[in-house]
Amino acid sequence: MATAVALLAGCAVGPDYHRPATAIPATYKETPEGWKVAQPADQHDRGDWWSIYNDAQLNALEDKLNRNNQSIAQYAAAYRQARALVGEARASYFPTITASGSASRSRTPLSSSSSSSVSSGRSGVISNSYSASLDASWEPDLWGKISRTVGAQEASQQGAAADLANARLSAQATLAQTYFSLRSLDAQQKLLDDTVAAYARSLQLTQNQYAQGVAGRADVIQAQTQLQSAQASAIDNGVTRAQDEHAIAVLVGEPASTFSIPPAPLDAVPPQVPVQMPSALLERRPDIASAERKAAAANEEIGVAIAAYFPSLTLSASGGFESSVFSKLLSMPSRFWTLGPSLAGTIFDAGLRRAQTDAARAAYDQQAAAYRLAVLTAFQDVEDNLASQRILAQEIVVQQQAVESAKHALDIITNEYKAGTVAYLNVLTAQTTAFTAEQKLASLAGQRMVSSVGLVKALGGGWDVAQMDRETGDVMAPAATPASTPAAAAPQSQSAAPAGAASDQTPGQAPGQAPAS
Template sequence: MPYCPAASASFSPRTVNRTARQLRAIAVAAAVAMAVAGCAVGPDYQRPATPMPASYKEAPQGWKVAQPSDQFDRGEWWTIYNDASLNDLEARLNQSNQSIAQFAAAYRQARALVGEARASYFPTIGASASASRAGTGAGNRSTNSSSFGQQGSINNQFSLALDATWEPDLWGSIGRTVNAQKAGQQGAAADLANARLSAQATLAQTYFQLRSLDAQQKLLDDTVGAYQQSLKLTQNQYAQGIVARSDVIQAQTQLQSAQAAAIDNGVARAQYEHAIAVLVGEPASTFSLPAMPLDATPPTVPAEMPSAILERRPDIASAERKAAAANEQIGIAIAAYFPSLTLSAQGGFESSVLSQLLRAPSRFWTLGPDIAATIFDGGLRAARTDAARAAYDQNVATYRQTVLTAFQDVEDNLASLRILEKEIVVQQQAVESAQQALAIINNQYKAGTVAFINVLTAQTTAFTAQQKLASIAGQRMVSSVGLVKALGGGWDAGQMDRETGGVEAPVAVSAEKRAPGG
């Protein structure tokens, strides 16, 4: 290690000239590095082009498209259903859902990786201190008695030094690494938002399915009561000799079948209730929801033009950010073809006497640039560049597929809502007709003009129609939530830079609750 002689406190002219030349070389290297830095190699990123429809094919007639004035952070989108129980459950989910917590931790990790990448912009400075003690053996014995028994020598060495190294970003490798990590952070924020939106939508859909089962349970209970009255009537007529015993057995069979269906409905309800417990982060054993039949209709859900879905869907934003990160990796791979420059400096004190360690004669220093380039690597850099380009192409394909799937989601839910809206009107008419037919046949049976099989058929028809009506009502609510989710809920791409990484990121909620997309 070069250092100044410890016995001299001054520098010779030759040493001064050599030092000046070294300093000039360092200054020139630093100036070149600063001039070249920022000259990033590799392709600049542009969002991949995707097919964009002009409008939604399945949108019902008169369906309102949101106006520019409607654009704001819609926050708690589930409040459009005006259901206090659902609002409470969603709040609990945002606080305690473990899937959201996983993605929140992944976001915090991605945010830390950005700081790790940025650290490469700055020099690395270190300090070291050492002390050593070494001895040599006794010298050869002399015939001279005065030298007999001469002891070996002991040497001490003390050192205190600072060192610094810096690698200028000549070819943009560090800058692209930082950009890649930033894109990764934004993608992680979008993944977190997507996980939160998916959990919120799943909770709302499961909740409405449970309420639909509550409505069907009420229908089943009412049906069991009606069948009990029918059985009692048949038993009275049998006792009077008006009808045969087969009518009584048929009435009993029908009642027992309805009772079994009422019990079986409880199994599905319990499973939905347990699913909700998991979503809100509670043990299924300690969670319960009181029965409350579904009594709601889907609210109007206007939406932005199809092009806005690119900014409203967190899964699309995540896929696009992954493509951006992959593009930066191409530049990083290409930068490996160019030489690297490392500037280093070291200085400190070194002495064999501790008391003289911090004096001028003990000083030493070294400065110098280091340029390194790979001449032959057996095609390693070419393979890495090809792999980076292929990874980018893969992410672009994933992004485009995500966009196509997003439009499919919107169209599917629009079609479902449009068709179910027509179907429920017809089904309501079918229920009314079935109930009227049942009333007429019951009167005819009491008068003895029709057989009991006609009553059984009318009762089954009326029950099936009512059960179908309750099922359609639940499907409409599930499709409504699906449309809100397909349109991105209350999220927009600008939130990728505002995520906090917590389980529940703060959102701005308007005092006027509006439908998502409107």
């Protein structure tokens, strides 16, 4: 009997999991010249990827985010819940043992038979009953329902670890992008302040010209209007900066009312980021890993649904002591036991199991499509940011030339105005052109830094798929934990890295069709 049960327990019904097939390009279309493919040394865990920008203020903010960000804390709690559900599912492999004890006192009519343990009362005979027992039951995993459930929960746990990593990476990237946006605004604020000072000097020049009868009153009014407009723009720039500062406060888990960042104009340039091969992107993106693990969990649920077609076997045993006299409860004559199997199967369910199986297959198809979409979106994300880096770099070179030309033109026209050969309107036009060119250049520099962070995020930051088995669920970024640590190690069965580009599926077999035993 035990041998037969052991043999049957190895027969798990339902489809074996294979990663959904998806097309992987050989190269990135937007990889510019001079960019190198990442080498093995570049693939180490770069948990603090933001350190490539060499900004002490950014490093300190990212450390605060890792400790205090509440979005990360939510996903960390979800991971710990998923880890607990794995333990809950594994408990079904083992028998359930319960202990019970009872004591009762009953009264029967006087006409009833009596024993040495009864006493007479006014209206009947009072009897006592005592019992103590152990009960055990175990359901062998004949058709793989338990193993499929455990597999689904393990995949969900790894998916939750990837979700946590993705939430952490997203928050870190959002912080870095907002920080560089704020620094760009600081640079624009400096430009605006310098422009206000220049326009004030221009107004003074015009007033002097007017006092000497060289310029008209209209020139003074125009210069004054231009100065006041620049002053208004300088004040308005503070609104957007305050909003960025408040957004950073929320990201690092501090009240916006007590948080501030000292102004410092942006003076950084994007570092060169090694670009991995497209196939490696599937190992580096936690959102892709999460989608793949969700597909694996959905595949296991198909096996759980199919197992419901087969009968379940339950082995149960109980034993204990029962006596009407407490002092004799643990004696041999009071002992009792029962032992026996129970086989149960559903004969008619009005199509319930078929509907549940169809629903499980449809859920798998949904998750497989979500995985393929995540892969396509990831490649789009990389291409978008590569294109942005390439185009912005070219645009900045041209814009720098435009700034130099505008400054040169302004110097010439200002001198001509002082000589009285051109009208003040020419000066206003030249000043506006120069200011607009410089403002555009400062804005482009900020966009380029934001795009640089977007590229790092699109490439997965410093994450690697192996971290799904090392994730601790803490708010802090996970440290490399030895795989032998029980609390951190995750099972390796059916948990291959979701980096494969091709499916291992048997030709002609659709996911969820053929039971495997």
